[in-house]
Amino acid sequence: xxxxxxxxxxxxxxxxxxxxxxxxxxxxxxxxxxxxxxxxxxxxxxxxxxxxxxxxxxxxxxxxxxxxxxxxxxxxxxxxxxxxxxxxxxxxxxxxxxxxxxxxxxxxxxxxx
Amino acid sequence: xxxxxxxxxxxxxxxxxxxxxxxxxxxxxxxxxxxxxxxxxxxxxxxxxxxxxxxxxxxxxxxxxxxxxxxxxxxxxxxxxxxxxxxxxxxxxxxxxxxxxxxxxxxxxxxxx
Numbered sequence: 001x002x003x004x005x006x007x008x009x010x011x012x013x014x015x016x017x018x019x020x021x022x023x024x025x026x027x028x029x030x031x032x033x034x035x036x037x038x039x040x041x042x043x044x045x046x047x048x049x050x051x052x053x054x055x056x057x058x059x060x061x062x063x064x065x066x067x068x069x070x071x072x073x074x075x076x077x078x079x080x081x082x083x084x085x086x087x088x089x090x091x092x093x094x095x096x097x098x099x100x101x102x103x104x105x106x107x108x109x110x111x112x113x
Numbered sequence: 114x115x116x117x118x119x120x121x122x123x124x125x126x127x128x129x130x131x132x133x134x135x136x137x138x139x140x141x142x143x144x145x146x147x148x149x150x151x152x153x154x155x156x157x158x159x160x161x162x163x164x165x166x167x168x169x170x171x172x173x174x175x176x177x178x179x180x181x182x183x184x185x186x187x188x189x190x191x192x193x194x195x196x197x198x199x200x201x202x203x204x205x206x207x208x209x210x211x212x213x214x215x216x217x218x219x220x221x222x223x224x225x226x
Contacts (some may be wrong), residue, residue, distance in 0.1 A: 034214060041219075044156070044203070044215075046216070049214065103157075105154060
């Protein structure tokens with residue numbers, strides 16, 4: 001049973017536009033959410049996170065929004081750049097599971113020049 | 114520079130042979146993890162260790178073994194019992210804090226012929 005779902009396997013946007021990547025979760029006990037970015041044949045790198053006590057966290061071009069009532073979070077990238085083309089993984093965790101990360105299957109983002 | 118080093122980056126083995134993948138970190142992190150990634154799939158946890166001389170099975174531990182004799186090192190052995198060992202293997206580490214932020218190595222691609 002997939003507790004963290006990224007329902008869009010892929011997304012294509014134009015350079016300079018906004019990229020919105022979505023993530024849904026089913027476990028209401030999750031209290032910390034993370035986004036990772038992964039290039040082919042490399043390990044994922046941490047991008048941005050948000051605690052469940054917040055509804056927004058911003059870091060430069062990247063903003064994560066959390067809607068707890070909908071069990072939904074999204075990552076906004078503005079403006080999108082070709083170097084943002086990668087697979088983006090959403091992950092969630094809570095203290096009750098030893099802080100193990102529960103991962104989505106990823107969304108492949110292509111930013112076209 | 115601090116980081117996680119995985120070796121080898123590419124490895125070819127014959128079916129039935131055991132293989133050991135190396136993972137070393139100099140981040141002074143307490144926790145270390147092994148993940149497996151297959152095409153079109155998310156990251157699946159094989160084993161993790163939160164302290165030296167202790168480790169726990171993840172979601173897909175069958176056919177794998179680990180050891181944690183030193184804080185810096187967490188080698189993974191892919192045994193002949195692993196039915197489908199060809200995959201991209203990722204090692205990660207984290208501090209034992211109330212977040213799940215992981216730092217990943219660059220990965221090891223194992224191909225069993």
